Amino acid sequence: MMNFQAMTGIAAVIIGIAYSIQAYHLPRATVGNPLAPMVFPLILGLLMLVCGIILLVKEGIKKKEVTADQEKEKAKPKGLTRSTKLIIFTCVSSVIYALLFERIGYVLSTLLFMSSILFALNGKEKWKTNIIVATCFSISIYVVFLKLLSISLPLMPILEI
Template identity: 45%
Template sequence: MGRLIVPSVCILISIFYFIYTINLPKAKLGDPNAPMYFPLIISIFLFIMSVIYFIKELLKHYPKKEEVKLLFKGRAPVLIISTLIISLIYAFIFERIGYLASTILYMLAILFIVNGRNKWLVNLSVAVLFSVGSWYVFYHLLDVSLP
């Protein structure tokens, strides 16, 4: 289990590196995004290699465990990867469009992935009610300022 610490830390480092790379200042001469290209490639490469290393160590440590094998069967990989991608998008749009709108979009996306399109009314209701309810609690009752 201790061998999973290194790839986990590397995954976190790659995510932080990616986020900070996107926030680099634009170049004043030439291509404005030029300072971002190399660090972005490094962060993406580190993330991919760390995930591969994590999976290999996980399979070595638990070769006969059915729970680990279930992570790679059926819809599970799609659910895991799409949730990670949607969460990263949520982190990027949170400051730009605010808590309420970004949380509604985030909840909608996650619920549509999990429940499917057939339950669109339930997904929409839960996303809006949860987001508005949590916003009301934080903003009005707890007096916490949200973006």
């Protein structure tokens, strides 16, 4: 597996090139200096590219020296660690949360989202705590937003409330 350092360098180079090309192809301005909107982005893109290259060159030099670290990395068990799984689970739940939010409303979607994260993190054995925390959170935030901050969150669009 490639290490993160080298990946950072490569990512910087790719972002730098892609961004510079995009910047160069920006439409010219119709008012004032036609090149004005692209000068600043172009500078950014090129400097990003330079940083990426510097990082890659540096890593190239270091690589010869550091092989012990890589062996250590190899010794790690294969497969995803628990925290990685949790992060992926959280991201997927978040996307579902975003999809549901406007459809089933704030209270229900938040209740589902919070319970799923709590079940994943806190464990099934403590289901009572999980449900209590999730319910209290969704409802109390709704009330605080409505009463204290006068921001009304979509309650239940299906029922047109």
